[in-house]
Amino acid sequence: MTLKHYEQAGVAMTCRGFGEYEAMFGLTAAELAAGAILDVAAGGSSFVAEARARGFEAYAVDPRYGEAASRWAQEAKAEIETSTEKLAALKESFDWSYYGSIEQHRKGRLASLAQFAAHAETSDVYRYGALPELPFRDDTFELILCSHFLFLYAEAFGESFHEASVRELMRVCKPGGVIKIYPLLSLKWEPYAGLQELMDLVRAEGGQPYLRASGLPFIPGSTHRLDIVAGS
Template identity: 55%
Template sequence: MEKKPAYPQTGVASTCRSYEEYERMFGIETDKLTGKKVLDVAGGASSFTARLCARGIDAYAADPFYAGDRQAVVALARREIETSSAKVAAMSQVYDWSYYGSPERHRRIREASLESFAVHFQSEADGERYLAASLPRLPFESDTFSLILCSHFLFLYADQFGEAFHEAALRELLRAAMPGGEIRIYPLVTLAWEPVSYLNRLLDILAADAEASFVPSGLPFVPLESSVLVLRKKTIRSER
């Protein structure tokens, strides 16, 4: 099989994914989130939190991207769309376009998502919903969230952050999840479109605290097909 060219990225990009992309990507049913507390980690300028809050769902997002002047954050996200869209268009032959249709539609979805995010982000005067925070330390009490999502950060940047960071990050997500709560992570490939070599080892290490499973993602795009990792926090820690 011909190896696909790696995505050219320095540092961590801030993404602007839409609410609908999150639903398809993670295989979540929004109607089942009523009455639950939800966290989007490394959410960037995605509209997921804004849309959930508009439906009356108790949703939060955490990302170091949120620090500083709010208009400047939105402007930076807009520039990131310019940059990422150019990269995607230049590499369009490596992606699966069965959902997005074209690079142009992919960009339009990003732009619409940013506008939804910007309205909500700038209206949150007290900063309660969008916290400038990063893994492996989050400013939330233990056993808080029914559902935690992490899109296009953990494992995607595996070459940059390494195994020790990922173990600490997963432990932190499990700490913040309530017993019986779920953590969903996607994709499980690197920016070089390769499987993460230490994923199974991490799952073995965390087996006392979480039940791991994999579910299909309904958002085809990345060159190497990936499942969604689901970690369900155990209600009683097992003794190993």
């Protein structure tokens, strides 16, 4: 039977927690403690708030952060309810081994949003910016994470955008630092067609790309992420 795909108009403002980031990116204590961390296209995720509470130097960047924090939270809350309805209609297609159920998935999103909203109201670590041009100096971050943006919206953002975005992530990553991108599929659950060419570009720019297994295979076929070790 042919799977239906997840319908989405525009880029969703999603809410994911620290534990989800740990699983999907295979994060280790050493990576998190190595230096400054950047969550790109972070949306309403609480990863930065939770990372800061654990003593890590984490920052987030998103084009929505140019507006008031209360506006971000309202949009994220509406997205949670909308996405829950969509997931319910496609529930047989997803891998629920991490979340357990649709209701647990929704509860996790709401908890993440609450932590994000509270932290964003009082913290200056949420920066306005959008790929492929980020408001940071060269060689700023030891670890860069991009969850559910690059590759996922392949139809809306073509190969040239992805190439420019990866170059930009490499620019703001310190030599020897790591960039992690997940998932490698589009909203139609199709592998990103330009992945091999993008990996060749990374090598040409002095980086080293690796395909690593992800610990959060929720989307059908989303078993791997892309890790890039930035060059000098």
